[in-house]
Amino acid sequence: xxxxxxxxxxxxxxxxxxxxxxxxxxxxxxxxxxxxxxxxxxxxxxxxxxxxxxxxxxxxxxxxxxxxxxxxxxxxxxxxxxxxxxxxxxxxxxxxxxxxxxxxxxxxxxxxxxxxxxxxxxxxxxxxxxxxxxxxxxxxxxxxxxxxxxxxxxxxxxxxxxxxxxxxxxxxxxxxxxxxxxxxxxxxxxxxxxxxxxxxxxxxxxxxxxxxxxxxxxxxxxxxxxxxxxxxxxxxxxxxxxxxxxxxxxxxxxxxxxxxxxxxxxxxxxxxxxxxxxxx
Amino acid sequence: xxxxxxxxxxxxxxxxxxxxxxxxxxxxxxxxxxxxxxxxxxxxxxxxxxxxxxxxxxxxxxxxxxxxxxxxxxxxxxxxxxxxxxxxxxxxxxxxxxxxxxxxxxxxxxxxxxxxxxxxxxxxxxxxxxxxxxxxxxxxxxxxxxxxxxxxxxxxxxxxxxxxxxxxxxxxxxxxxxxxxxxxxxxxxxxxxxxxxxxxxxxxxxxxxxxxxxxxxxxxxxxxxxxxxxxxxxxxxxxxxxxxxxxxxxxxxxxxxxxxxxxxxxxxxxxxxxxxxxxxxxxxxxxxxxxxxxxxxxxxxxxxxxxxxxxxxxxxxxxxxxxxxxxxxxxxxxxxxxxxxxxxxxxxxxxxx
Numbered sequence: 001x002x003x004x005x006x007x008x009x010x011x012x013x014x015x016x017x018x019x020x021x022x023x024x025x026x027x028x029x030x031x032x033x034x035x036x037x038x039x040x041x042x043x044x045x046x047x048x049x050x051x052x053x054x055x056x057x058x059x060x061x062x063x064x065x066x067x068x069x070x071x072x073x074x075x076x077x078x079x080x081x082x083x084x085x086x087x088x089x090x091x092x093x094x095x096x097x098x099x100x101x102x103x104x105x106x107x108x109x110x111x112x113x114x115x116x117x118x119x120x121x122x123x124x125x126x127x128x129x130x131x132x133x134x135x136x137x138x139x140x141x142x143x144x145x146x147x148x149x150x151x152x153x154x155x156x157x158x159x160x161x162x163x164x165x166x167x168x169x170x171x172x173x174x175x176x177x178x179x180x181x182x183x184x185x186x187x188x189x190x191x192x193x194x195x196x197x198x199x200x201x202x203x204x205x206x207x208x209x210x211x212x213x214x215x216x217x218x219x220x221x222x223x224x225x226x227x228x229x230x231x232x233x234x235x236x237x238x239x240x241x242x243x244x245x246x247x248x249x250x251x252x253x254x255x256x257x258x259x260x261x262x263x264x265x266x267x268x269x270x271x272x273x274x275x276x277x278x279x280x
Numbered sequence: 281x282x283x284x285x286x287x288x289x290x291x292x293x294x295x296x297x298x299x300x301x302x303x304x305x306x307x308x309x310x311x312x313x314x315x316x317x318x319x320x321x322x323x324x325x326x327x328x329x330x331x332x333x334x335x336x337x338x339x340x341x342x343x344x345x346x347x348x349x350x351x352x353x354x355x356x357x358x359x360x361x362x363x364x365x366x367x368x369x370x371x372x373x374x375x376x377x378x379x380x381x382x383x384x385x386x387x388x389x390x391x392x393x394x395x396x397x398x399x400x401x402x403x404x405x406x407x408x409x410x411x412x413x414x415x416x417x418x419x420x421x422x423x424x425x426x427x428x429x430x431x432x433x434x435x436x437x438x439x440x441x442x443x444x445x446x447x448x449x450x451x452x453x454x455x456x457x458x459x460x461x462x463x464x465x466x467x468x469x470x471x472x473x474x475x476x477x478x479x480x481x482x483x484x485x486x487x488x489x490x491x492x493x494x495x496x497x498x499x500x501x502x503x504x505x506x507x508x509x510x511x512x513x514x515x516x517x518x519x520x521x522x523x524x525x526x527x528x529x530x531x532x533x534x535x536x537x538x539x540x541x542x543x544x545x546x547x548x549x550x551x552x553x554x555x556x557x558x559x560x561x562x563x564x565x566x567x568x569x570x571x572x573x574x575x576x577x578x579x580x581x582x583x584x585x586x587x588x589x590x591x592x593x594x595x596x597x598x599x600x601x602x603x604x605x606x607x608x609x610x611x612x613x614x615x616x617x618x619x620x621x622x623x624x625x626x627x628x629x630x631x632x633x
Contacts, residue, residue, distance in 0.1 A: 184334055185367040187354040189381035190432065196355075199380075203371045 005147075029190070029273040042262065049255035076257060079241040085152065086227075086237060088218040090159035091167075095213040097160075098167035099205070107183075107201075118172075125165050129225045132162065137229040150232060158230045159220045166219050167212035174208025206274040209277040214275075216269045221264065282308040282331060282436060282468070287340035287350075290327050302492045303340070308436075308470060309485070310345075313462045315471045317479040318489035319515070324472045327489075328438050332468065333357050344435060357382070360429035361438040364447065366421050368413040374424050375400070376411040381432035399427035402461065415619040419450045426458075430465060433442050433469060439471045443478065456483055456492035488512045505563075508549040509632050513561040520562040520605035522579065526555045526630070534630045536560060538578050539600070548630035559631040564594070566627040572618040579619025581605070586612030597621070 052063030184197035223238045289301040301323045308314045314325040329335045333354035342350035344578045382392045400406045403423035462469045478502040487497045496508045507513035527535040534548035570576045581597040593612040
């Protein structure tokens with residue numbers, strides 16, 4: 001009876017394979033446990049941000065008072081402004097650099113050291129962040145002393161650097177998928193290299209660039225370790241503020257701020273996925 | 281007029297270098313429908329890309345109406361291309377695709393709009409101006425690609441196997457459509473294909489290419505009735521190549537004899553062959569069957585089988601020397617019969633190799 005099975009069309013065989021996997025003991029149960037461990041804390045945090053009570057373990061009734069309190073808190077507002085300033089600037093600069101790097105490594109021909117360049121750009125993803133943070137701290141203190149410059153610029157610079165690989169990946173993936181014939185056709189139709197880039201490459205690349213920018217924004221917005229070490233006085237970002245508050249015990253106010261961050265992040269990531277799925 | 285002079289194109293360097301074109305010289309007359317025909321890897325697409333400017337020649341020169349263009353970038357050449365996969369810009373409407381060339385040339389908006397209108401009419405896509413290109417069928421995309429390449433009124437239109445992605449019926453329709461467009465616009469068309477029947481049907485002139493070299497240039501009739509080499513004879517149509525004995529030359533004609541038969545005066549591709557065995561091209565449709573014992577029989581063979589194809593039958597015959605040949609006849613003889621083959625000697629051609 002095993003004989004006819006071997007000649008089943010591929011799609012049938014694959015379907016059977018999936019069903020067999022699902023029938024494995026523990027498969028369904030384990031999946032639920034993992035999902036629960038991943039998302040239950042977040043769901044609970046969100047739920048208790050709407051709790052009309054100072055406790056984060058006992059539910060009384062629905063209220064938006066902690067959102068109002070957070071909004072009313074000058075420190076939180078200041079931290080939010082810093083966070084957005086840093087994230088927005090770092091996103092714009094890192095996305096531009098990442099786009100240029102992606103263009104050079106996919107459209108620049110086979111120049112010497114191309115694979116090395118790609119590896120170098122992606123390397124920050126592998127280096128432990130604490131190492132990068134300490135290195136940056138030491139390096140920036142030296143530069144600060146040498147130049148005498150201070151201000152938010154240093155934090156933005158640090159964020160720009162670690163955002164580059166995140167912005168680079170989706171842009172490069174899109175470029176690698178994109179046929180070079182479009183650029184050839186544009187050149188054939190009298191477009192100078194700049195016109196071809198402006199009218200053909202850039203619009204076709206836009207979903208990749210936006211995806212990269214959103215990833216970079218989210219990564220910058222969420223960063224703690226590098227920010228903690230590099231940020232100067234008065235440069236407290238939202239995650240750093242939350243961290244500081246937690247030391248004095250979790251308050252629903254922190255829950256509310258965290259919920260806003262989560263919603264923002266999820267929206268960004270969802271958009272990234274949608275952009276990459278469309279226009280494929 | 282395009283004048284290709286001693287063009288060589290090498291890809292790569294040193295020992296791994298691939299010779300795509302080797303010392304190719306060719307004249308493409310102005311206003312003609314010129315086809316580069318050959319099997320894949322023969323260099324026809326490379327030659328097209330050299331004319332377009334997507335590749336630069338390793339050696340040699342390309343002139344367009346006397347100006348050397350071989351080293352100009354593509355956007356500085358008055359030449360447009362219809363790509364094999366069309367390469368329509370997916371983020372633009374049909375109209376903007378067609379107007380793209382003129383837009384890049386910074387022509388006035390009114391002129392661009394008028395040209396788009398005219399081109400849409402020319403390719404009969406008037407109702408589709410605002411569509412996105414991914415909402416069009418393959419045949420419609422093909423027409424947009426044509427309109428886009430014709431809109432800037434190039435001196436030369438290059439077509440890289442543009443019909444290969446279409447199904448047979450659409451392909452036949454587009455063949456006559458392309459002929460019509462060429463006649464209406466008067467633009468020189470350089471058409472690349474590996475399909476010999478397409479080439480014969482559409483071209484004013486054909487250059488048959490193989491292994492990076494031009495084998496023969498001529499009208500479809502020249503190429504079909506007077507192939508110069510075994511390669512051309514073999515590539516164009518189902519030609520029989522039989523061995524005859526060259527006795528000598530009589531002016532421009534070669535004196536040929538098959539077996540012990542009489543001597544025939546036959547066209548020849550070369551006037552410098554040494555007497556002895558030579559290859560002779562013999563088209564299946566020029567063969568008539570006669571009695572094996574009759575004086576008319578040039579060749580004698582045994583019928584192997586016959587295939588009915590509607591307008592007639594294709595008979596497969598094995599000659600005495602073992603060569604298998606095809607003959608198109610009205611009424612096939614039964615398998616196993618010994619038959620004589622006759623042919624108007626004007627339809628024979630001695631090949632150069």
